[in-house]
Amino acid sequence: MSPVNPFDDAATARAVVDDSGxxxxxxxxxxQLLGHPAADVVGRPAAGLLAADxxxxxxxxPGDEHWSGTLALRHxxxxxxxxxxxxxxxxxxxxAPGTWLAVASLQRGPDPVDDPLVRAxxxxxxxxxxxxxxxxxxxxxxxxxxxxxxxxxDRVRGLRATDISSRPQNVELERHxxxxxxxxxxxxxxxxxxxxxxxxxxxxxxxxxPLTDAGGQVRGVCVSAHDLTxxxxxxxxxxxxxxxxxxxxxxxxxxxxxxxxxxxxxxALADFVSVDLLDPLEHGGEPAVVLEPPxxxxxxxxxxxxxxxxxxxxxPGELDVYxxxxxxxxxxxxxxxxxxxxxxxxxxRWLEWDPVRLRRVKEYGIHSTMSVPLQARGxxxxxxxxxxxxxxxxxxxxxxxxxEEVTARAAVCIDNARRYxxxxxxxxxxxxxxxxxxxxxxxxxxxxxxYLPAARSGVGGDWFDVIPLSGMRVAMVVGDVVGHGIQASAxxxxxxxxxxxxxxxxxxxxxxxTHLDDLVVRLSEESGDDGAGEVGATCLYAVYxxxxxxxxLARAGHPxxxxxxxxxxxxxxxxxxxxxxxxxxxxxxxxxxxxREGSVLSFYTDGLVETRERGADAGQxxxxxxxxxxxxxxxxxxxxxxxxxxxSGSSAxxxxxxxxxxxxxxxxxxxxxxxxxxPSLVAPVRKQVVEQLSAWTLLEASFTAELVVSELVxxxxxxxxPPIRLRLIHDTATLxxxxxxxxxxxxxxxxxxxxxxxxxxxxxxxxxxxxxxxRHTTEGKTIWAELGLLDEA
Numbered sequence: 176m177s178p179v180n181p182f183d184d185a186a187t188a189r190a191v192v193d194d195s196g197x198x199x200x201x202x203x204x205x206x207q208l209l210g211h212p213a214a215d216v217v218g219r220p221a222a223g224l225l226a227a228d229x230x231x232x233x234x235x236x237p238g239d240e241h242w243s244g245t246l247a248l249r250h251x252x253x254x255x256x257x258x259x260x261x262x263x264x265x266x267x268x269x270x271a272p273g274t275w276l277a278v279a280s281l282q283r284g285p286d287p288v289d290d291p292l293v294r295a296x297x298x299x300x301x302x303x304x305x306x307x308x309x310x311x312x313x314x315x316x317x318x319x320x321x322x323x324x325x326x327x328x329d330r331v332r333g334l335r336a337t338d339i340s341s342r343p344q345n346v347e348l349e350r351h352x353x354x355x356x357x358x359x360x361x362x363x364x365x366x367x368x369x370x371x372x373x374x375x376x377x378x379x380x381x382x383x384x385p386l387t388d389a390g391g392q393v394r395g396v397c398v399s400a401h402d403l404t405x406x407x408x409x410x411x412x413x414x415x416x417x418x419x420x421x422x423x424x425x426x427x428x429x430x431x432x433x434x435x436x437x438x439x440x441x442x443a444l445a446d447f448v449s450v451d452l453l454d455p456l457e458h459g460g461e462p463a464v465v466l467e468p469p470x471x472x473x474x475x476x477x478x479x480x481x482x483x484x485x486x487x488x489x490x491p492g493e494l495d496v497y498x499x500x501x502x503x504x505x506x507x508x509x510x511x512x513x514x515x516x517x518x519x520x521x522x523x524r525w526l527e528w529d530p531v532r533l534r535r536v537k538e539y540g541i542h543s544t545m546s547v548p549l550q551a552r553g554x555x556x557x558x559x560x561x562x563x564x565x566x567x568x569x570x571x572x573x574x575x576x577x578x579e580e581v582t583a584r585a586a587v588c589i590d591n592a593r594r595y596x597x598x599x600x601x602x603x604x605x606x607x608x609x610x611x612x613x614x615x616x617x618x619x620x621x622x623x624x625x626y627l628p629a630a631r632s633g634v635g636g637d638w639f640d641v642i643p644l645s646g647m648r649v650a651m652v653v654g655d656v657v658g659h660g661i662q663a664s665a666x667x668x669x670x671x672x673x674x675x676x677x678x679x680x681x682x683x684x685x686x687x688x689t690h691l692d693d694l695v696v697r698l699s700e701e702s703g704d705d706g707a708g709e710v711g712a713t714c715l716y717a718v719y720x721x722x723x724x725x726x727x728l729a730r731a732g733h734p735x736x737x738x739x740x741x742x743x744x745x746x747x748x749x750x751x752x753x754x755x756x757x758x759x760x761x762x763x764x765x766x767x768x769x770x771r772e773g774s775v776l777s778f779y780t781d782g783l784v785e786t787r788e789r790g791a792d793a794g795q796x797x798x799x800x801x802x803x804x805x806x807x808x809x810x811x812x813x814x815x816x817x818x819x820x821x822x823s824g825s826s827a828x829x830x831x832x833x834x835x836x837x838x839x840x841x842x843x844x845x846x847x848x849x850x851x852x853x854p855s856l857v858a859p860v861r862k863q864v865v866e867q868l869s870a871w872t873l874l875e876a877s878f879t880a881e882l883v884v885s886e887l888v889x890x891x892x893x894x895x896x897p898p899i900r901l902r903l904i905h906d907t908a909t910l911x912x913x914x915x916x917x918x919x920x921x922x923x924x925x926x927x928x929x930x931x932x933x934x935x936x937x938x939x940x941x942x943x944x945x946x947x948x949x950r951h952t953t954e955g956k957t958i959w960a961e962l963g964l965l966d967e968a
Contacts, residue, residue: 181335181349186312188258188279189338191265192221199274204281208258210251224248226255240264241340243326259330265341276341282312282333290314292386292395304399306386311335311352314395323400344368348381352396355383359393365403377404412577415443419581424588427595430475430491436559436585437478444578445545445561449477449487451503452549452557452589454494466507468499472557480565488532501528502546503558510550512579516543516569543569547582551590559585598661599628605661609668614641618906619649619721620835623809625817627830629659629782636663636712637780637831638671642678645950645959646913647840647904648720650678653778653833655733657711666698666710670756674716681950684716684729685765688753692731695757712756715778721840722904724772729765731756734781734791737799741773745799748776772839775809777802782828783820794820809834844871844906850899850914852892860901861885867903868910876910876962879943883960886940887914890922896955909945910962917955 182189182200188208191200198221201213209224216224226247243261250256262277292306292314303319313334321328324339331339336349344366351362361384369376380401385393423435433450440448451472474489489495497503502525506513515525522544526533535541545561559582563570570578614622622641636656644650652674656663673694677687691714698710713733719726728736728748732755739745751764770776777798784794801819806812813834821830846867850860861881868877884901891899895916904911922937940947940960947960 181311181337184310184312184335186280186282186310187333187335187338188281190216190221190277192262192275192277194272194274196221204279208279208281209248209256215251228255243330259327261326261331261334261338263339263341276338278334278338280331280333302399302401304397305336306395306397307336307352308395309356309393311349311356311396313339320400342368348383348398351383352398355385355396356393359385359387361385377402378406378408379403408573411443412573415439415577416580416584418443419584423581423585424591427592429589429592429596432585432588432592434476434478436582436589437476440559440561440578440581441478442480442566444574444581445563446565447477447479447487447541447562449489449560449562450475450549450557451489451495451560453555466555468501468504468508469496470504470507471496472503475557488529488535498528501525502544503560506546506548507555507558510548510555512545512547512575514543514545514570514575518542518569540564542567545570545575545578547575547578549582549586549589551583551586554590556586556589556593601661605664605668609664609671610638611640615643617641617643617649618647618838618840618909619719620651620837621809622651622833622835623813624834625813625830625832627782627817627821627824627826629825629827629829636667637782637829638667639778639831639833640671640674641833641835642675644678644681644718645948645961646720646911646957647722647906647909648718651717651719651776651778651833651835652678652714653733653780653831654712654714655780655782655831659829666712669698670694670712670714674714679948681948683765684718684727685763687716688714688729688731688756688763692754692756692759692763696759699757710757713781714756717776717778719770719776719835719837721838722845724770724837724839726768726770726776726837727765728768729753729763731763734779734784734795736779737777737795737802738768738770739775739777739802741771745777745802747795747799770837772837774837775802775812776835776837777816778831778833778835780829780831782826782830783816783832785828787827809836840904840906844904846903848901850888850891850901852897852899854889854892857885857888857892860888864901864903871905873905873910873964876964879962880910880912883912883940883943883962884914886937887912887958887960890914890937891916891958894918894920894922905964908964910964911959912962913957913959915952915955915957919951919955921949921951921956922958 183202185203185207188204189202190198190205192198198216198219201216206212226249228247241263243259245257245259248256248258258279260277260279262275265274265276267273292308303317303323305316305320306314308314313331315332316324316328324331326339336345336352339345347366348364351364355362361382364381364383366379366381367376368379380403382399382401384397384399386395386397388394419439422439424432425435426432429452433452437448437450452475454471454473471494473494474491476491477487479487502513502515515522522536522542523533526536541562541564543563547559547561549556549559561570561578610626614624620641624639626637636658637654639653642650642652654667654670656667656670670691673691674687677690682690695710695712702710713731715728715730715733715736717726717728717736728750730750731753735748735750737745738748748768750766753763754761779798781791784798785791786794797820798816801816802812804815806815813832816832848860848863850856861884864884865877865881868874868880888899888901891914896918897916900915902913904913944960945963949956949958
């Protein structure tokens with residue numbers, strides 16, 4: 176079968192006419208029909224071919240794309256030929272103007288009922304169908320197909336598919352029919368088009384099947400059309416619901432979730448979608464249970480098919496008030512979706528309360544709106560408004576059901592995000608109240624810190640602290656409670672309080688962790704009664720003495736600190752690991768370091784170094800690298816560490832970071848005396864103290880210091896055990912008096928009765944000093960008292 180140019184096919188008369196009525200093309204079939212050769216017609220007005228009566232009198236009107244009717248045409252020999260003509264406009268191509276293709280079939284075959292090929296097709300196809308022969312000329316249509324194309328069956332016989340219409344779907348259909356003729360295998364074609372008399376395009380499936388004779392030779396094709404609009408719409412609705420379940424609620428952020436709702440529904444369901452939520456600030460964090468107009472709604476998100484979204488009357492974050500009678504207020508009050516459309520005649524009535532909105536509706540051609548309340552767990556959260564202006568069809572009942580299902584899913588996600596945000600804010604508030612708001616200045620270290628809450632899993636139980644101790648010493652602690660949320664924060668607060676209490680009695684690091692471990696075990700036992708689960712934590716505790724410049728450390732399952740010497744590379748401090756807190760019964764071990772002045776200790780929690788993408792070892796190497804670079808200050812070093820290890824500014828786990836630069840107390844600021852156990856030598860000791868204070872230019876504090884030293888030394892001689900040692904330490908703000916002996920008996924402050932001869936010494940010390948206390952040592956105990964030099968001045 177040789178290919179034939181469809182236009183030159185002599186079985187059909189064809190002519191191409193431009194908008195001015197001039198004939199551009201004239202084929203052999205047209206010559207056979209009217210006798211005029213192409214040379215006599217092309218380039219001349221087509222009206223010259225009309226006979227005097229002109230036919231049925233109808234002509235294509237302005238804007239028409241199709242026309243059919245009987246024309247009285249003039250034959251070359253002068254007689255009139257009545258011809259049924261089908262004309263359709265062909266789109267412009269390559270910059271040329273559009274043209275009209277006029278066709279008339281010359282084929283006068285047998286009636287379809289008597290045609291065996293058509294009879295076979297009618298027998299095999301139960302739906303609307305067309306039959307084409309092996310030249311792709313239409314041999315017949317059944318009644319259902321004739322109704323779809325809107326043309327008389329006896330008039331279209333002998334035409335090609337592209338003769339009937341110039342739509343791209345007809346061109347595609349002819350191409351697929353040619354392939355079926357060649358292969359003998361059927362083909363299913365999916366398309367969208369609007370049939371004659373329809374207001375909107377439908378989804379169609381055209382099955383193109385070969386028709387064979389008794390010998391199996393392909394003699395033509397049968398095209399059967401199936402309207403799949405309902406199935407197509409059902410698939411689209413199901414796809415939108417599935418997409419909503421996947422895309423909406425990807426985070427626990429209210430604004431992001433509302434934006435995801437708008438993004439999913441544009442353009443699948445509407446041309447513009449806005450999400451407005453009730454402002455919870457007016458109701459103590461919860462939307463109002465009973466709503467009364469006017470209703471305040473805050474624009475949370477919107478999305479438009481137009482990039483600018485100029486049809487929006489409110490920007491995200493703006494609060495708008497909707498009175499009674501507005502669709503937003505009425506749908507919130509009734510709990511039902513409200514649809515307003517020009518086709519129903521009620522769009523203007525619904526919007527007459529707001530001239531700005533009404534003017535925007537007219538400006539953008541908005542013809543249909545749908546307001547759907549956002550409700551979850553019995554709580555009304557807000558309203559989603561769906562708008563159409565580019566899509567020409569109003570919202571249907573199925574659209575309402577679809578919007579209600581999608582918004583119901585979104586409402587649950589928004590409610591989850593709202594509840595999470597509220598709990599997170601409460602937990603953050605609790606966390607901030609439990610963590611130190613500022614680090615106390617000490618003579619021992621310069622310290623700075625950072626805390627970052629977890630980005631997604633919620634606030635956890637990471638904490639840090641700097642605790643001033645007696646003798647100018649300082650304790651530094653960092654810890655991490657297992658879990659997240661308010662329970663973890665509350666546990667963190669209890670542990671931080673316990674650490675401060677235990678530090679106040681000057682326990683060694685390993686002893687402090689032992690007591691803290693007992694506390695965590697008890698907390699686990701208590702929490703097990705209400706099903707809250709076991710409590711677990713890690714902790715690192717260090718005590719630094721600026722006089723000896725030694726630091727004692729112990730850890731309970733916590734990452735070891737990183738030490739940055741003044742003139743060397745950072746290194747990880749080797750410490751016995753120790754079990755995590757809450758295991759119970761296992762020992763903790765301390766280690767002691769000698770630190771030069773200016774050394775930096777870096778304490779941190781595992782959220783800093785360990786992420787999903789990076790292991791702890793790689794994170795610690797990155798931490799050492801960040802600490803090795805010079806920094807103007809500890810604050811700058813903290814920021815650089817966070818930027819290097821957490822470039823996104825957040826972590827899946829919460830993060831605590833504490834940097835401390837050590838200071839050393841010069842030997843000239845410490846004076847020590849060995850005291851004989853003789854009460855008569857107390858007076859010379861007082862004299863030596865006054866002389867030392869004079870050398871330090873602290874004579875203004877000598878009277879108080881002399882009394883305090885006298886009482887502490889006398890008590891040590893009277894109740895303690897030799898050897899006895901007195902030590903004075905001072906810095907710019909504090910003078911410390913310490914008396915040590917080898918007795919482990921701690922003194923007790925009591926109020927002496929009138930007739931008692933003693934018992935007033937420690938009471939006097941308590942009244943004269945800022946604070947006083949005792950601490951146990953490996954050799955015995957030390958009684959200390961602090962005097963404020965600035966107050967004395």
